[in-house]
Amino acid sequence: MMEDLLSAIAANDEQAVQNAIFELGKIRNSSGVIPDEVTNSLLDILAREEIQKSDMAGHLLNFFEFEAPRISSRAKNSCRAFLKRWGDYFNTVHGLQVITELRYGKYLNA
Numbered sequence: 001m002m003e004d005l006l007s008a009i010a011a012n013d014e015q016a017v018q019n020a021i022f023e024l025g026k027i028r029n030s031s032g033v034i035p036d037e038v039t040n041s042l043l044d045i046l047a048r049e050e051i052q053k054s055d056m057a058g059h060l061l062n063f064f065e066f067e068a069p070r071i072s073s074r075a076k077n078s079c080r081a082f083l084k085r086w087g088d089y090f091n092t093v094h095g096l097q098v099i100t101e102l103r104y105g106k107y108l109n110a
Contacts, residue, residue, distance in 0.1 A: 001027065002041055009045070009056050017059045025067045034067055039075040043082045052086070058094025061102065068107040076108045 001023050008016030024042070029035050042063055051057050064071065064079050071079075079102070087099045102108055 002038075006045070009051070009054070012054075012056070014056065014059065017056050018062075021059060021063045021066070025063065025070070028070065032070065033072050034070050034075070036072055036075045036078070039064075039071055040078065043078060046082065047086055049089075052089045052095070053091060055092050055094065057090055057092055058098045061090075061095060061098035064102055065098065065105075065107050073110040076110055080108050 001020065005017065005020035005024065008020050024038055025034065027034055027038055042060060045051055046057065046060055051060065068076070083099060083103055087103065090096055090099055
């Protein structure tokens with residue numbers, strides 16, 4: 001499924017990116033939690049300079065809002081650390097909006 005996401009990003013297809021994000025959210029372990037590998041892979045993609053400047057960044061970041069109840073505490077900690085390190089590098093309106101919501105909202109509270 002990560003391949004579908006990367007293809008959608010490469011095609012700059014907003015709808016396909018959103019669909020891929022929703023599909024990634026369906027991946028769950030036996031406890032009903034999204035595996036940390038999924039969230040770590042998304043953070044790796046978000047760390048790319050070309051993504052931080054892309055209109056797709058906000059959609060990728062939305063994953064962490066949509067799926068917050070199903071993300072492990074460890075993954076939430078990773079996301080908070082990511083936002084602290086990389087959050088100021090995003091420069092699209094949607095990306096900045098989601099960064100602000102993630103930083104100051106309750107989504108990533110452990």
